[in-house]
Structure formats: C-alpha cells, structure tokens
Amino acid sequence: MYKDIVQHISSCINCRKNKPSRRKPDGHLQSIEPPRGVWECLAMDYVGPVPESKSGYKYFLVLIDLFSKSNWDEKLLPTTYNYNTTRHDSTGYTPFELMFARSPRFMFDFISPPSVPLTTDTYRKTMQQFMEHTLLAARNSNLRHQLKAKQRYDSNRPNPQYYIGQNVIIRNRSLAMNKFSSKFIGPYTNVKQVNNKTYVVQNTKNNQQTPITVQDLRSI
Structure with a gap:
C-alpha cells in the first residue's frame, strides 16, 4: 500500500504543483570565469x-x-x-x-x-x-x-537534469499569488538547454517560451 501511495503522489500533477519543498534549491553553482585583469568583466x-x-x-x-x-x-x-x-x-x-x-x-x-x-x-x-x-x-x-x-x-544540493521534450511544471511567480495558489503551474515542455542550470520551456497551451533555472523547475 505504501508503494501505491508513493506512486500515486509522484504521478499526481496537482500534488506536484502544491507540494512544498524542504530541501535546498536545485542546481549547482555556475561560476563566472575569473577575469584576467581590471575592467575586463x-x-x-x-x-x-x-x-x-x-x-x-x-x-x-x-x-x-x-x-x-x-x-x-x-x-x-x-x-x-x-x-x-x-x-x-x-x-x-x-x-x-x-x-x-x-x-x-x-x-x-x-x-x-x-x-x-x-x-x-x-x-x-x-x-x-x-x-x-x-x-x-x-x-x-x-x-x-x-x-x-x-x-x-x-554540498548536499541536488542537481537534476531535464531532457528535451520532458514535461515539467514551473514555480508560480505571479504577483497575485496567495496562500491558496498553486506553488507550481503548467504543464510546460522542455525545448532547449541553455547551460547546466538554465532551460527554455514552452507552454503547452499557447506555445509561449520562457527561460527558467532548475530551482524553479519540477518534473511531472
């Protein structure tokens, strides 16, 4: 029964949208290459x-x-x-x-x-x-x-990778968001990987594309 509950929750889109995260934000640090002199960067x-x-x-x-x-x-x-x-x-x-x-x-x-x-x-x-x-x-x-x-x-920070074509949901950054709003919205489709932390996702309803970092992404 426990496995059935876990499988149901992991496959439930509404559960994924509203489940709060209790871990460090996803994604490893993307460092800028140190410049070689002043006024270079x-x-x-x-x-x-x-x-x-x-x-x-x-x-x-x-x-x-x-x-x-x-x-x-x-x-x-x-x-x-x-x-x-x-x-x-x-x-x-x-x-x-x-x-x-x-x-x-x-x-x-x-x-x-x-x-x-x-x-x-x-x-x-x-x-x-x-x-x-x-x-x-x-x-x-x-x-x-x-x-x-x-x-x-x-340290102890997850660094998930998303493949092209994968369905995902993104963090709700709406200014009108209240305590009863979904923490994530979607679904979206991952269409491009910019770097290790940034992807471009596409809204499945209006095809609008949005660049977003892994800390604001969640798989479904």
Whole structure:
C-alpha cells in the first residue's frame, strides 16, 4: 500500500504543483570565469528609487569590477576623502572648505621629495613588474575563492537534469499569488538547454517560451 501511495503522489500533477519543498534549491553553482585583469568583466545593478534629487534623479547605477572587487572597503576612505576635497561647480568650493572654513592639507604637504628621483624607464619597469605579479596573484586568489564557494554551495544540493521534450511544471511567480495558489503551474515542455542550470520551456497551451533555472523547475 505504501508503494501505491508513493506512486500515486509522484504521478499526481496537482500534488506536484502544491507540494512544498524542504530541501535546498536545485542546481549547482555556475561560476563566472575569473577575469584576467581590471575592467575586463563588470557586474551591474540598479538601486532605487531613492528620494528624488533637485535634478530629478531617483536611481543610481552600481558597477563592480569582478577582478578587484574584494578590497572595495579599503577604497571607501580615500574615495570619500577625494570627494570632500574636490571643488564643486555648484558652490565653487570643496565640501571640506565649507565645513571647516579652511583648505584641506594633503599628505604631500608633509613629506619631502625623494633625494634621488626615479628615471622614467626605471619607474616603468618597476610598475610593470609590480602589476604582473599583482594581477597573477589576484587571479589565483579569485580562482581559489570560487572553488571554495562552489564546494560550499553544491554540498548536499541536488542537481537534476531535464531532457528535451520532458514535461515539467514551473514555480508560480505571479504577483497575485496567495496562500491558496498553486506553488507550481503548467504543464510546460522542455525545448532547449541553455547551460547546466538554465532551460527554455514552452507552454503547452499557447506555445509561449520562457527561460527558467532548475530551482524553479519540477518534473511531472
């Protein structure tokens, strides 16, 4: 009788649509290949809406360089300092001058010039050696970090594969969804595999195609 119940539930589409999942979302981590230098690969996101500025702006764009992203917090202080000591067109003064009623003193005001200045060729060679070493070390560090992150993410996580032509249901992402709505909708037909985590499914009623990841898919 137990086997009959299990078989009935596994073949019941309505059961599959409404059964809650108590495991990690399906699909192993798909890592982005680490870039080989700065400005080669950027991550982009929008933030907002925020309180509207006098010029009418409500959103701002955040760009993160995926090669040099790990030390962004170290750049906050010099970035803030640079902003506060830069003259604004609207006021004609720097924020520092308006706040403290005097000009800021820079670190160059406290140091003496080197007694033996570097030649252009020596400086170029020194910087080239430094950058070659730094870029290689940063890339290797990124690779190690990605490997550890993938191992943690994939641990005890199912990674199902769906074949072309297989009937599936997809997670209900409707804004009008309530507690009595089905957690999954369908059926759909799997028509294409984009990568290890992403498929293209087709609605069996109107033939509309939708790209979707394995964490939002369920077989029927």
